[in-house]
Amino acid sequence: MQQTRREFLALFSRTAGCFVATASVNALVGCSIPRSGASAYGFPQGVASADPQPDAVVLWTRVVPEAPDAEESVALRLQLARDEEFSEVVLEDTFTAERELDYTVRCFVDGLEPARTWYYRFIDPDDGTSRTGRTRTAPAPDADATLTAGLCSCQHYEEGLFSAYRRLVLDDAEAPADRKIDLVIHTGDYIYEGNERRQTDADGQPIEIVNRDGSPRRVPDVPEAVTLDDYRELYRTYLSDPDLQEARAMFPFVHTWDDHELFNDYWQSFHPSGPMQRRKVDANQAWFEYIPAALSFAQAGPTGTNPARDFIPGEVEDMEPADFDDDYLSHEPNNLAAIGTLAIHRTLRWGRMVELIVVDGRSYRGPRGLDNAILGSATVAYTNAPLPAQLIEVQNAGRTANGGNPPETVELNGEELTNTRRDAPRSSLLGAAQKAWLKESLTASDARWKAICNDVPLLRFGFDMSFREHGNLDDLWWTDSWDGYPVERRELMSFVRDNSLSNVVSLTGDRHAHFAGLVYDDFDGDAPTPAVPEFAGTAISAGPRLKNQVAFSGGDPEVDRLIVFDGRDVGIEGAVLPALNAWLLFGHEAAATLSATGDTDAARGAANPAVNPHLSYADTDALGYTVVRFTTERAEAEFVTIEQPDRDYGDAGPPVRRRVRFSVPVWEPGDAPTLVAGGSEGEPPLMGFKV
Ligand SMILES: [Fe+2]
Known part of the structure; x- marks a missing residue:
């Protein structure tokens, strides 16, 4: 069942530009080493990570092709390593950044050890590399x-x-x-x-x-x-x-x-x-x-x-x-x-x-x-003076005010005004x-x-x-x-x-x-x-x-x-x-x-x-x-x-x-x-x- 749900989510999310990958326990051998040099791509918004879990984290980037309108999608490699030098890479996988999502990608990487620092980078089709990001998994549940x-x-x-x-x-x-x-x-x-x-x-x-x-x-x-x-x-x-x-x-x-x-x-x-x-x-x-x-x-x-x-x-x-x-x-x-x-x-x-x-x-x-409506304008976002808490209370409570018997009027600056929320639900x-x-x-x-x-x-x-x-x-x-x-x-x-x-x-x-x-x-x-x-x-x-x-x-x-x-x-x-x-x-x-x-x-x-x-x-x-x-x-x-x-x-x-x-x-x-x-x-x- 676990696997079925995960597969379902993977399918569901792929349509939304989300990808799932599982890191290896052991360091991978033969990983690609990006070469430095000219690339027709860039990562102008950098990289990011989010929502650390004990065994997982979300990694993000946006790639920009030199001629954006010419490419529907860009294949990106993601590397995740235990060290900043990427000598212990535990994940290398390929994802597609779609123009439809402004060339952004979200990768949910699981299979990670808890309470640990990780390093990641994205590699474009010309072997250009994003900056290295650092992230951290949450501690074990206990x-x-x-x-x-x-x-x-x-x-x-x-x-x-x-x-x-x-x-x-x-x-x-x-x-x-x-x-x-x-x-x-x-x-x-x-x-x-x-x-x-x-x-x-x-x-x-x-x-x-x-x-x-x-x-x-x-x-x-x-x-x-x-x-x-x-x-x-x-x-x-x-x-x-x-x-x-x-x-x-x-x-x-x-x-x-x-x-x-x-x-x-x-x-x-x-x-x-x-x-x-x-x-x-x-x-x-x-x-x-x-x-x-x-x-x-x-x-x-x-x-x-x-x-x-x-x-x-x-x-x-x-x-x-x-x-x-x-x-x-x-x-x-x-x-x-x-x-x-x-x-x-x-x-x-x-x-x-x-x-x-x-x-x-x-x-x-x-x-x-x-x-x-009480304030006399349809678009006033802020009143230019504080208002009585009691007025706000009555309005907020709507038809539930006063035990279900809301007042017909509310008072503001000594004036009796119609309670416009008298029939409204409680907000x-x-x-x-x-x-x-x-x-x-x-x-x-x-x-x-x-x-x-x-x-x-x-x-x-x-x-x-x-x-x-x-x-x-x-x-x-x-x-x-x-x-x-x-x-x-x-x-x-x-x-x-x-x-x-x-x-x-x-x-x-x-x-x-x-x-x-x-x-x-x-x-x-x-x-x-x-x-x-x-x-x-x-x-x-x-x-x-x-x-x-x-x-x-x-x-x-x-x-x-x-x-x-x-x-x-x-x-x-x-x-x-x-x-x-x-x-x-x-x-x-x-x-x-x-x-x-x-x-x-x-x-x-x-x-x-x-x-x-x-x-x-x-x-x-x-x-x-x-x-x-x-x-x-x-x-x-x-x-x-x-x-x-x-x-x-x-x-x-x-x-x-x-x-x-x-x-x-x-x-x-x-x-x-x-x-x-x-x-x-x-x-x-x-x-x-x-x-
Ligand atoms: Fe703000």
């Missing part, structure tokens, strides 16, 4: 091995160089053997569909960024991705970045996606600006071509099955959402067909230590708890099937740690708007993440609590800022209790939260001063300084005091302890990455903030502005998690520590 992982997200090509990856690679080279990076978790926004975004300098002037080779860092032909070739062009361009290529060649990656792999703030295959089934299919195909992952070949997880599946092309038309079920899934056939072309939620096991549970927060979600972020799978994976896994790899934060980010007539202490602004789905968040966190699940952590990105905190079982309950710690790492290069947030305030000076201030006005160094850390951790009075005086002692004196008591750390003026580490005793995070990657720092990599460490000790079933500050180096973020 091994007590620690996991050290990079945590990355949000890389906008035009907004900055991907220098953070250079820092990660250089730091790893210096790290002691027991702290080497095993894999890199990427929680999405690997590309941005919208270009023409610029970083700005202290005076708000756009910065023109130049690549290492002197070329302008632009994607001129794709102002906004619409077609399959647009999405491909974005991946090709993003992967031309030498630092990203280096990281991909050095570490296996574990990917999920967020919205920008398709379109800002989309859900299922919809957006207020119009249905986008065709774009969903095209974005799925481009992701599948350029992002390696073990999908059809992923190991069965704790549930005994594996929901992920390779890309299958689908013919769809753009149709408005219709025919919703109780979890807000639109059964409109084109929607189901579009989101059904690719399934990426899956688990990966790191010995006895960690179950990585990778979720897809986009393909099955319903609209968030915030109705654009879900994961969708019913994925949520059931997540719950079952959490309860069935016997790994010491269960790490949910989330595209968006679970943490609540309350904005203290109590200085306004209708404002509250915990109004919400970032509702495209779990803050827009409070009902399902409460359901999941209560599930963790009620089942006495311990050592569950959430790893995420999305906010273009570093945050550490505790997700409560019920933020609005009588006695909120921590259920799941979360480490939210910042962006590689997409606009830092601080600058983004100013753009969302609509120029409201009372709000702006709570986000950012000019240090030169109050006699401290720095032109663009964050008040936002203080606003989130200590409330509006603290942030306003900081903005007006630059005096952090005075600002702390004005702190309100009721503001976001679950947040411990905020660095909202940060780009970089995070390193997480899981051991028998604790889960640790080191938040790394680099200097702005608006210029090339060369082979030395970008300087580090700060490193900040937090950890979570293991906790017993029935206990609650705690978050422990673990020291820092460099200039601390302005009022970024709760304690």
